[in-house]
Amino acid sequence: GQQVMQIPQYQHVQEGEDFTTYCNSSTTLSNIQWYKQRPGGHPVFLIQLVKSGEVKKQKRLTFQFGEAKKNSSLHITATQTTDVGTYFCAGPTYNAGNNRKLIWGLGTSLAVNP
Amino acid sequence: GAVVSQHPSWVICKSGTSVKIECRSLDFQATTMFWYRQFPKQSLMLMATSNEGSKATYEQGVEKDKFLINHASLTLSTLTVTSAHPEDSSFYICSASERKSWEQYFGPGTRLTVT
Numbered sequence: 399g400q401q402v403m404q405i406p407q408y409q410h411v412q413e414g415e416d417f418t419t420y421c422n423s424s425t426t427l428s429n430i431q432w433y434k435q436r437p438g439g440h441p442v443f444l445i446q447l448v449k450s451g452e453v454k455k456q457k458r459l460t461f462q463f464g465e466a467k468k469n470s471s472l473h474i475t476a477t478q479t480t481d482v483g484t485y486f487c488a489g490p491t492y493n494a495g496n497n498r499k500l501i502w503g504l505g506t507s508l509a510v511n512p
Numbered sequence: 513g514a515v516v517s518q519h520p521s522w523v524i525c526k527s528g529t530s531v532k533i534e535c536r537s538l539d540f541q542a543t544t545m546f547w548y549r550q551f552p553k554q555s556l557m558l559m560a561t562s563n564e565g566s567k568a569t570y571e572q573g574v575e576k577d578k579f580l581i582n583h584a585s586l587t588l589s590t591l592t593v594t595s596a597h598p599e600d601s602s603f604y605i606c607s608a609s610e611r612k613s614w615e616q617y618f619g620p621g622t623r624l625t626v627t
Contacts, residue, residue: 446615502558
């Protein structure tokens with residue numbers, strides 16, 4: 399079945415270092431989404447990428463969607479302690495009732511040492 | 513915008529009792545709502561998807577008679593854990609999507625402990 403794989407599972411960085419998490423899908427995606435979950439919190443929608451090769455930036459965060467629309471990355475420049483959390487990518491699919499749902503990566507947990 | 517509330521935020525119940533969790537979209541119409549379960553340091557496990565006014569679609573391996581889902585209106589969905597057992601203890605999170613949108617907006621979650 400359709401799978402979304404995400405690496406690395408964990409990453410520890412010193413504050414100020416860069417961080418990247420990668421997401422790969424077993425199938426071509428119509429879009430890919432990224433979410434952030436702070437420790438003890440709930441996932442929060444960050445962004446959706448739709449176009450092949452698309453690059454979007456949100457301050458220090460850069461999101462890319464691969465040309466083949468099967469992979470994506472999230473890069474954080476100069477990490478801060480506020481970036482701590484788990485970053486999930488998710489790809490669209492349909493359930494047995496033909497309703498929309500997301501396939502989730504396992505997430506990358508980011509720890510930042512001050 | 514896109515705020516989802518969930519109640520209660522935590523609940524402790526005795527084994528064999530039932531617990532109802534409410535999920536509300538506060539500022540948009542949620543044509544689709546999702547119920548997830550999340551274990552510590554793990555990803556989100558989708559339990560079921562529900563559309564307003566229709567029966568929920570459960571993921572493989574999720575017991576529909578144990579986890580009753582009702583999506584009675586465009587702003588409210590409920591999950592009832594029936595005859596709860598300690599292994600049902602978990603973090604349950606709902607999310608909601610607007611019509612024709614893939615983006616999901618999550619509630620703050622409910623931590624269920626069954627003793």
